[in-house]
Amino acid sequence: MKEFNLIEHFFKQKSGTRKDVVIGIGDDAAVTHIPQGQALVTTTDTLLSGVHFLPNASPHSIAQKAVAVNLSDLAAMGAEPAWISLSLSAPDVDEEWLTEFSRGLQDQIEYYSIQLIGGDTVQGPLAITITAQGFVPYEQAITRSGAKPGDLVYVTGTLGDAGLGLAIAKNEVDQVIEKPLSQVNRDFLLKRLNYPTPRLLTGTQLRRIANSCIDLSDGLISDIKHILKMSACGATLDLEKLPLSQALVNSVDEETALKYALSAGDDYELLFTVSEEQKGNLETTLASANIQVTCIGHLNGNVGNLELKKNNLPYQNNVQGYQHF
C-alpha cells in the first residue's frame, strides 16, 4: 500500500495548526506541549467495517464518527481535546474513498480545533483506529468510580435514536416501525447514528460537580453497570423519565422506544451522577450553557443491582446491552 506515504499525501495539508504542536506529521514521532497544571488524557477506539459501521457507510461519516467516538470518551472524563492520531487499515488505495475520508477528518479537526499529529496506514480489512488526547486540570478528571449511594443519575440529550437509525440503515424498519417514517425523522435518526455529537462542553462543565461519568456507547443498561461496578453501588432507573426524541416516539410504539433507549448503542450521550447537594449547582451551570440534561433515577447501596421501574412499578424486560451488529 505504501507506494507513497498516504498519511502525508491525504492528511497532512489540513491536519490542523495548534500552537502546542512542535512537530506534527512527517517526522518519526510527534512532539507536543502539555499546558502547565493540566493532566494528559488519552483514549483509543477502533471502528471495524461490518461491526461498528455498515460497509456501505459514506467515508465522510466514517471519519467523522471515528473522531467523535474518541472525543466522546474524552468528554466523559471532563477533558478537552487537543490531538488525534490515525491508524488506517484499508484493502486498497481507493483515492476517491481516501479523499472523502480525509475531508470528514478535516471537518472534525476544524470544528473542534484539534490537530492530527501522526498516523500510519496498512493494507488489510477496513478499520479505523483513532487515538485522541486532551487535557483536564490536575485531579479534576471525572471517573467511573466516584459515584456514591444517593447520587442522582442524569443523561444528556435523548436516548435510543441511533438504535432506530441503525435499523433504518439496515433496512429493517418494517419490523419495528408502525407508522410511515417521515423524511425529517428518517434524516434525524440517521444523523444521530452516523454523526454523533460528543458532549465535550457538558463534560468540562461537570468537573467538580459530577461524582462519576461515562459516555453511552453500548447502551444505557450496559454502560451504567460499569459505574455500578466501579463505584460499588446499585441503581434505580425511572423509565418514564427517559428522554426520548419526537422522531423516536413518533416512529415506534412505546415498548420499542424504551427498548432502544435502554439497550441500543451509539448514542454517545453522557451519563453522570451528582450528589443531592450539587443538584442546584448542576442546574445553574448547565442552564447557562443551554444543555439538555434529564434526571432518570438514583443510586443506592444495593451493590451491582440495577432496578428498572416505570411509574413506580417494576418493569419487566428482556433487553440486554447492545452488542453492535
Ligand SMILES: [Mg+2]
Ligand atoms: Mg466510553
